[in-house]
Amino acid sequence: MTAPQIVWLRRDLRLVDQPALFAAAESGPVIPVYVLDDERPGEHRMGGAQRWWLHHSLASLDRSLRERGSRLVLRRGDAVQELCRLAEETGAKGIHALHHYEPWWRKAESELAGRFELHLHDGNYLVPPGTVRTGAGELYRIYTPFAKALRRELPSLEPLPEPQLTAPAKWPRSDRLEDWRLLPTTPDWAGGFVEAWTPGENAAKAQLEQFADHADRYADERNLPSIEGSSRLSPRLHWGELSVGQVWHALADRSGAGVDTFRGELIWRDFTQNVILAFPDYQTRNYGEAFDRFPWRYDKGEIRAWRQGRTGYPIVDAGMRQLWQSGWLHNRVRMIVASFLIKHLLVDWRVGERWFWDTLVDADCGNNAVNWQWVSGTGVDTQLFTRIMAPLTQSVKFDAGDYIRRWVPELADVPDRLIHDPPAGTYIPKIIGHREGRERALAAYRQLRTG
Structure with missing residues (x-):
């Protein structure tokens, strides 16, 4: 049987328009894996609210994978060591992942590429961070010229379909999600989260459809906190339950000030990634x-x-x-x-x-x-x-x-x-x-x- 391919998931918890998953599925059996690495981010390890969302999003993704004859493998520890260990256990010939630009993930990707066959794919942003540059070849530091340049270079953003997944001959060991204790215990401060959110790809798609129906009003309503004028898509994009390409594509046939304003905010999301690419310590140091x-x-x-x-x-x-x-x-x-x-x-x-x-x-x-x-x-x-x-x-x-x-x-x-x-x-x-x-x-x- 063809050797399996590992798909390393981080903030890209979806099946549709997932280039790493799609490429791996074309190469052989797929082992999707999420590694909970709390050490690499240092003082910026995931906070309590993120951990709540992560638990439910991973559970949702695992259900979707099992419906398709696959499953999600969970490991905890240093991401590079766990992925290499998993590759040895399974005989995997390649690891596929989406590029991530947080400084700790860039370091992990570099280490992993030095030890194993790593295939990195773009798919979390409108264009790969670092590719939109000034005429002098430098990264933009001002949003407005960056946005104009990005719009000129924007690809079609046609979303990839959900891949056909093949299971490996034998599944490797996996942690139990409950054992990670990502959810609060006593006191349970997340009661309001349950009322406000349903994490997971299916809920994200439904929310995108709902927003697209009234996106033309976004410019007028987004600043009014007393009404539901926001898209509320930010956690969906952060966790990759939707790709930014899916969101852009969903608004492709719509126009007006509201849609254009929202597209500008998607471009701002790209801009901020270029900033941390240029200044990796931007979370902890004054630029000025x-x-x-x-x-x-x-x-x-x-x-x-x-x-x-x-x-x-x-x-x-x-x-x-x-x-x-x-x-x-x-x-x-x-x-x-x-x-x-x-x-x-x-x-x-x-x-x-x-x-x-x-x-x-x-x-x-x-x-x-x-x-x-x-x-x-x-x-x-x-x-x-x-x-x-x-x-x-x-x-x-x-x-x-x-x-x-x-x-x-x-x-x-x-x-x-x-x-x-x-x-x-x-x-x-x-x-x-x-x-x-x-x-x-x-x-x-x-x-x-x-x-």
């Missing part, structure tokens, strides 16, 4: 080195209040409670809560980045770091630090009343004219006034500029 001298504050009580959604600003608190209870946060509100932490509380952006990393089901290395550095004014393509969002103004502008009532139920009966800034005695007091926070932030920035 001058901010290494910034007079950050670390008030533990204020940081705790921000995390728990008890700052006294209803829009901020609603966002942080939505994040904790559902593992996701509305895009406009992400910017508001990030700006509040950095500008009003003068807390280093890395504190927020780590909290999002632990609590978001869609916590992506590139998106998370680039977006936090964008808000903080420390990044490659960034807003100025002096742009300080006013939470109360933002709440009114984007009509967040019903959003606040849902996530801050103690304000459920407050009328529209008071909901954004409840009077004293109606809600917990603000931990800092907006004007006071703004002036303190500007003073700190002036201190940085004057040395």
